[in-house]
């Protein structure tokens with residue numbers, strides 16, 4: 305289906321809807337065969353009243369999972385490990401269940417319990433308890449292993465940050481460098497992603513960035529400024545900082561086959577059903593849109609920062625949208641509308 309042209313009116317309406325639902329600011333950037341559409345609505349900073357721009361940097365949360373996956377798939381291409389290797393082959397003793405493979409981790413099919421369910425059962429107090437903490441990968445994994453598995457390896461899709469913490473442990477073990485170094489050497493520098501950083505455990509976002517506002521639980525609409533945190537609870541599962549331009553470049557390059565071998569990209573796009581219109585491959589989400597177009601990318605949710613970043617199957621059209629709010633389902637639900645506007649060109653309902 306030739307995708308309709310992006311609809312900037314529908315895109316702006318979606319961003320305004322994010323504001324109407326409580327986000328102080330929102331932005332979107334569409335890169336369509338070299339033509340950029342850049343939109344921004346509201347504030348980057350409620351204190352200074354600075355308006356948000358499409359160039360503001362932000363915490364990308366779980367979009368980090370695709371960066372982590374690309375590094376591991378490059379290591380598979382280099383013959384350093386195999387997707388069907390048991391994790392414990394490379395990390396002896398790390399997991400009690402020796403059946404869990406690298407592919408299970410990257411496909412969210414390991415059954416490992418997601419420790420963030422423990423950390424953030426209470427949103428604001430949970431965040432305040434960890435915002436300045438520095439965790440080792442091992443400490444995060446131990447939080448997960450303290451709870452029973454949620455399923456058997458290779459079973460149904462079950463989202464778990466733990467999988468990508470273990471993936472980060474694999475990267476550090478197999479490359480002998482930090483995940484930050486691996487991101488820089490293998491993705492950020494080659495693609496010239498000038499707005500993309502892995503600063504863990506530093507709490508500051510480099511350069512011009514949006515502040516992030518965490519909505520408290522319950523009916524209260526009070527917002528907590530969550531901008532400065534170590535994001536150490538997330539690390540290789542969610543601690544990268546980037547921009548709409550850089551994420552569009554990243555996902556376009558990925559789907560064009562510029563970051564891994566064709567064989568590995570094919571494996572990345574082998575889908576486990578999430579629901580009737582979404583699949584999860586390896587560190588990659590597929591979303592089927594109302595106009596019959598499927599798009600590929602990832603979503604992110606870190607305190608104060610919601611991100612959607614998706615590209616067309618041929619990588620020729622990409623959109624990244626962001627709102628500086630979180631723990632706010634109404635705001636989160638406005639972001640899929642930016643995909644409809646960008647790829648289906650409809651005035652999304």
Ligand SMILES: C[C@@H](NC(=O)[C@@H](C)NC(=O)CCCC[C@H](NC(=O)C[NH3+])C(=O)[O-])C(=O)O
Nearest residue numbers: 365366424427542603604605606607630631
């Ligand atoms: C969903 C997204 N996942 C991520 O980006 C990862 C890094 N984030 C989480 O797992 C949610 C952490 C809690 C956020 C907090 N929520 C609470 O604390 C709820 N009690 C908030 O909304 O800021 C993805 O993969 O698509």
